Every structure is written in structure tokens, then in C-alpha cells.
Amino acid sequence: xxxxxxxxxxxxxxxxxxxxxxxxxxxxxxxxxxxxxxxxxxxxxxxxxxxxxxxxxxxxxxxxxxxxxxxxxxxxxxxxxxxxxxxxxxxxxxxxxxxxxxxxxxxxxxxxxxxxxxxxxxxxxxxxxxxxxxxxxxxxxxxxxxxxxxxxxxxxxxxxxxxxxxxxxxxxxxxxxxxxxxxxxxxxxxxxxxxxxxxxxxxxxxxxxxxxxxxxxxxxxxxxxxxxxxxxxxxxxxxxxxxxxxxxxxxxxxxxxxxxxxxxxxxxxx
Amino acid sequence: xxxxxxxxxxxxxxxxxxxxxxxxxxxxxxxxxxxxxxxxxxxxxxxxxxxxxxxxxxxxxxxxxxxxxxxxxxxxxxxxxxxxxxxxxxxxxxxxxxxxxxxxxxxxxxxxxxxxxxxxxxxxxxxxxxxxxxxxxxxxxxxxxxxxxxxxxxxxxxxxxxxxxxxxxxxxxxxxxxxxxxxxxxxxxxxxxxxxxxxxxxxxxxxxxxxxxxxxxxxxxxxxxxxxxxxxxxxxxxxxxxxxxxxxxxxxxxxxxxxxxxxxxxxxxx
Numbered sequence: 001x002x003x004x005x006x007x008x009x010x011x012x013x014x015x016x017x018x019x020x021x022x023x024x025x026x027x028x029x030x031x032x033x034x035x036x037x038x039x040x041x042x043x044x045x046x047x048x049x050x051x052x053x054x055x056x057x058x059x060x061x062x063x064x065x066x067x068x069x070x071x072x073x074x075x076x077x078x079x080x081x082x083x084x085x086x087x088x089x090x091x092x093x094x095x096x097x098x099x100x101x102x103x104x105x106x107x108x109x110x111x112x113x114x115x116x117x118x119x120x121x122x123x124x125x126x127x128x129x130x131x132x133x134x135x136x137x138x139x140x141x142x143x144x145x146x147x148x149x150x151x152x153x154x155x156x157x158x159x160x161x162x163x164x165x166x167x168x169x170x171x172x173x174x175x176x177x178x179x180x181x182x183x184x185x186x187x188x189x190x191x192x193x194x195x196x197x198x199x200x201x202x203x204x205x206x207x208x209x210x211x212x213x214x215x216x217x218x219x220x221x222x223x224x225x226x227x228x229x230x231x232x233x234x235x236x237x238x239x240x241x242x243x244x245x246x247x248x249x250x251x252x253x254x255x256x257x258x259x260x261x262x263x264x265x266x267x268x269x270x
Numbered sequence: 271x272x273x274x275x276x277x278x279x280x281x282x283x284x285x286x287x288x289x290x291x292x293x294x295x296x297x298x299x300x301x302x303x304x305x306x307x308x309x310x311x312x313x314x315x316x317x318x319x320x321x322x323x324x325x326x327x328x329x330x331x332x333x334x335x336x337x338x339x340x341x342x343x344x345x346x347x348x349x350x351x352x353x354x355x356x357x358x359x360x361x362x363x364x365x366x367x368x369x370x371x372x373x374x375x376x377x378x379x380x381x382x383x384x385x386x387x388x389x390x391x392x393x394x395x396x397x398x399x400x401x402x403x404x405x406x407x408x409x410x411x412x413x414x415x416x417x418x419x420x421x422x423x424x425x426x427x428x429x430x431x432x433x434x435x436x437x438x439x440x441x442x443x444x445x446x447x448x449x450x451x452x453x454x455x456x457x458x459x460x461x462x463x464x465x466x467x468x469x470x471x472x473x474x475x476x477x478x479x480x481x482x483x484x485x486x487x488x489x490x491x492x493x494x495x496x497x498x499x500x501x502x503x504x505x506x507x508x509x510x511x512x513x514x515x516x517x518x519x520x521x522x523x524x525x526x527x528x529x530x531x532x533x534x535x536x537x538x539x540x
Contacts, residue, residue, distance in 0.1 A: 005318050007278055008281045104457060140410045141414050153380070164372070
């Protein structure tokens with residue numbers, strides 16, 4: 001195989017296997033090339049990944065060592081991605097009765113979701129995460145997009161138990177904005193004891209749902225290492241139940257009468 | 271930029287933009303290279319993508335022409351992917367009371383999900399699809415994985431209306447296996463009239479849920495171009511409500527007493 005072909009194959013390989021460690025002999029064998037050639041290939045790919053702002057290839061030395069692709073997203077790329085979203089979200093046609101904002105189309109588009117996932121993954125880049133946790137339904141695509149970049153599984157909390165989940169742990173919690181008692185359910189076998197988790201959701205107002213997820217994680221002796229929400233809303237009552245979180249967007253004001261949406265970048269960019 | 275660097279950048283670019291058409295001048299401008307060099311790069315990448323069985327770069331000629339990456343997955347790769355899944359699914363520890371099989375961990379792992387998504391996308395490769403449609407909750411990750419490869423949005427049908435969706439269309443249907451009346455809800459603005467859709471779900475037994483989705487699509491004047499389920503179960507009553515579908519896996523027998531799971535490849539491989 002020529003170097004040019006190998007570069008195409010190896011670029012694809014690293015992109016497909018984020019945060020997985022592979023030894024140099026693995027590539028020597030896979031691409032039937034000399035160790036020195038593979039090393040040069042890795043330098044070229046690493047250089048370009050950094051130049052493009054999509055992460056880097058890092059080398060772990062020693063007997064169990066090798067090379068791995070650590071995805072990242074430059075703040076410049078992240079900024080650009082959020083500015084695009086803000087343009088889309090400003091559209092007054094998105095205003096729903098009650099002052100809610102229609103976002104399902106954005107959450108439904110793999111292109112946006114993948115970009116948002118990369119921004120989150122970059123934001124929680126240094127943490128040692130075992131699972132990305134979210135609650136059905138709207139947070140699911142986001143959670144997968146983040147998990148894909150971090151190379152870890154997703155765990156989905158449900159609102160109702162299902163027979164195909166086996167035995168479950170459930171908690172009741174008070175939804176912050178509606179002040180209703182709600183239930184969250186998670187299959188017992190879905191998380192190993194003592195894991196580190198990252199909580200991801202699409203939207204946060206008073207934070208009751210996020211707080212519920214945090215409580216449920218305690219039942220599994222899991223440590224919440226980070227919390228990320230795509231968008232937060234101004235909470236008039238200012239009795240927010242969660243302090244330490246990252247938001248990518250913030251709805252400053254949604255005015256049903258004037259038909260205007262004011263949306264800015266979230267606290268990650270401050 | 272050197273050819274070697276350009277190949278890394280362009281490989282990443284095509285993988286990130288499946289089924290999007292870009293003109294040669296776009297690349298000439300983006301990578302500051304001669305048209306002839308870009309053409310050669312495209313030939314190299316196309317050749318390697320085909321060799322790896324992950325699709326090809328196709329050229330559309332004419333004024334509005336250009337190059338696009340059409341992802342595919344060779345049957346060999348698809349077979350390999352399913353054999354890995356079958357090994358995982360055979361584990362008797364997955365048997366749940368009632369003869370159900372625990373699959374949430376597999377559906378939770380981005381690596382498996384992405385591979386399954388690629389197999390589906392290859393299976394429905396030639397169809398002209400506008401949306402991938404699924405129903406909450408378990409089909410969602412699969413739908414996104416397919417949609418990512420096809421480069422189209424996902425539309426999620428819910429079991430219950432939500433205020434953040436705006437006005438909705440709902441239907442009642444009879445679940446095939448439990449014979450209970452259930453509801454499906456979809457936001458009015460989620461699908462344009464006269465669209466072509468691909469229905470994706472994780473599991474099918476009698477097919478009542480899939481049939482319900484098909485009926486709901488009629489309400490939107492949408493044409494169901496294809497139906498894909500990850501796993502189907504033998505339906506004892508043989509009154510399956512859906513005929514024309516693709517399954518990747520088939521649960522032949524789940525024996526709670528003997529604690530055995532028999533699982534084979536689905537009808538896509540026959």
C-alpha cells in the first residue's frame with residue numbers, strides 16, 4: 001500500500017476509533033508497512049488533526065503503549081457552531097404557545113447533533129467518564145453524539161419501567177418548573193457500581209430533572225463528573241436546583257406577544 | 271498544503287459530509303491546490319474507500335455537478351458486524367422474566383450503534399429518503415445512526431404529547447403482542463407533506479407498532495419507502511401485521527427454562 005492510500009485508511013481508522021489505544025505493531029501488521037513509515041504517517045495525521053482543530057493523536061509509551069486519537073474541538077470551531085445554531089433559533093416561527101421554543105428539527109438533524117456532541121465532548125475533555133447518562137426522550141441524540149466522541153456507552157433513564165429492561169431502580173422527584181411529582185426509572189444492570197458519569201440533556205429551566213438524575217445516580221453509587229445542557233432558560237424564581245453545569249446556549253427572553261426570541265451563547269463561552 | 275496533508279483533511283471532510291455534493295472549485299479554494307491535484311486526491315480517496323468497503327466518491331458532471339461521498343458497507347463487513355452481535359446476544363445472562371432479552375447495553379454503545387446504522391444505510395442505499403422515522407425510546411439511537419449515514423433528519427414519534435412540540439397529530443393503534451390500545455403522537459411541523467420516509471425500530475414481534483407508524487405516516491401523506499428492524503422475534507400466532515421489512519437479526523428461540531437464546535441473522539442476509 002502506498003503512503004497516500006495508507007493516510008486515507010488510517011485517517012478513517014482513527015476517526016472511527018476515538019480514545020482507543022492501538023500499538024504501532026498493530027498498524028505495521030494491518031497496513032503491511034515498516035514501523036518507521038507508520039510513525040511518519042502518524043505524525044502527518046496528528047499534525048493535520050491539530051491544524052483542523054479536531055483533536056490530536058497522542059502516544060503512550062511503554063510495553064502497553066501505543067497511539068490513540070483524542071478528539072477535541074477548538075473554541076473557534078465551537079463558537080462558529082453555536083453562532084449557526086443561534087441564527088436558526090432566533091426565528092420567531094419557533095415560538096410555541098406558553099413561550100416554549102420548537103427545537104425538535106435541530107435535535108433531529110444528525111449534522112447539528114454531531115457538532116453539538118463534539119462541543120460537549122471538548123468541554124468535558126479531561127474528565128474520566130465511564131457513561132453518558134440522559135433521560136428520555138430529547139436528550140438521547142445529544143447523549144449519543146457526546147458518547148461517540150468520548151468512546152463510552154450511553155445510559156438512558158426512562159419515565160416508565162419497561163419489561164425489556166429487567167429489574168429497575170426508580171426515584172420520585174419534583175419537577176422544578178411544573179412542581180409535579182415525576183418518576184425516573186433505570187435498569188439495575190445498566191451501570192456498574194462506582195462509575196463516573198456525565199449527565200447530558202437538551203434543556204434546563206429550574207433544574208429539577210437534572211437534580212432527579214443526580215439523585216438516581218447516587219442510588220448506583222455513581223459519581224457525577226459533569227453536567228451539560230444544550231440550552232438553559234432564565235429561571236425567574238431563581239431557585240435553580242443545580243449549580244455546577246455547562247450550557248452551550250441560553251434563552252434570555254422569549255416574548256410571545258412581540259414574537260421575539262433572544263438567545264445567546266451559554267456559560268461555556270463566558 | 272502537501273498532498274499527504276490534503277489527503278488527511280479531505281478524507282475527514284468527506285466522512286463528515288455524507289451525500290453532500292461539493293464542486294471541484296470548492297476544494298481548489300478550500301485547500302489552495304490546483305484542480306488537477308484535487309482530482310488526483312479524489313481518485314486516491316475513492317479507490318481506498320472502495321477497497322475498505324465503506325462506499326465511494328461519485329462524480330456528478332455538469333454545471334451543478336461535483337463530488338459526493340456515498341457511504342456503503344460491503345456485505346462482508348455487514349456479516350462480520352452481525353456475527354459479533356450474535357456472539358454478544360447468545361449470553362443466557364440476557365434472559366429476562368417473560369422470555370425477553372436484555373439488549374439495552376448493545377443499543378447503548380455508540381460503536382455497535384454506528385455499525386448497525388451503517389448496515390441499515392447500506393440496505394436502504396438506493397432509496398430516495400427525506401426522513402428516518404422511529405418511535406421513542408429504544409429505536410432513537412438506531413434511527414440517528416442510519417440518518418447520519420444517509421445525511422437526512424430524524425423524526426421521533428412519541429407515546430405522549432409534549433408542550434414543547436406544538437400542535438400534534440395522534441393515532442390510536444392496537445399493539446400486536448399485548449393487544450392493548452396505544453397512542454402515537456407526532457408534531458405537525460415535523461414532516462413536510464409528501465415526503466419519503468424510512469421507518470427504523472429496534473425490535474418487532476407481531477408488528478403492531480410498525481403498523482401504527484405506517485398509519486401515522488399516512489396522516490402526513492408520507493410514503494414509507496422502507497422498514498428496518500434490528501431484531502425480529504418468531505411470532506407464534508403468525509398474524510404479523512407487516513410484510514415488507516428488513517431485519518438484521520432474528521430471535522429463533524428464547525428458552526427461559528433451559529436458559530438458552532438462539533439468535534441468527536435476519537432476512538437481510540437470506
